Amino acid sequence: MFISFEGIDGSGKSTQARLLCENLRKEGHSVIHTREPGGSKGAEEIRSLVLEGDPDRWSAETELLLFTAARRDHLEKTILPALKEGQIVICDRFADSTRVFQGLTRGDLRDKVDRLHNEMINIEPDLTLLFDMDPSVSLARAKSRHTSEERFEDFGIEFQQACRAAFLALAKKFERFEIIQADRDIDIVSREVQHKVLSRLENRVTV
16 A cells, blocks of 8 residues: 655654554554655655755756656655555655645646656555645744755745645545644644554455
């Protein structure tokens, strides 16, 4: 089973992805925890290019090509081999982030995003958990981390608001989405995430 975690910056999805991995392993499942951009040697090298530096370092078009290259390497080296071995893959961001960040908010590139995805990636998660919360709260949380990977956070609150709206629009379009209200206690969110994922796993086994 392939599960992606999506949401605006600072929504807590990375923490919840880690907690889900820990909980699933306790239940006896074989799980791989990965991330985008990154998740393979080549993709991790691209990660620093797209997440660090000035916000205007790359155009949306160049970002799209870089993210797609990273995702292709990630897919070949990490995701597909793990799925073939019967592992559960939990991925912190996947193609929906590109649909939002480059396809709808950084530029009107959605058609190009979809064409590149269909040609070079051609796989969707079985389940996408969307962590939704007030962008002003999530942005403050993201900026408080003080890391070198804050290029997208530096686009500001209007960008984060547009991203939230775009993610929610995707959630209405694709049935694989489950929306998680992320502005609650970490343990409460974690229990809801675990419940939703275990329910899906049980349904796949019975079907």
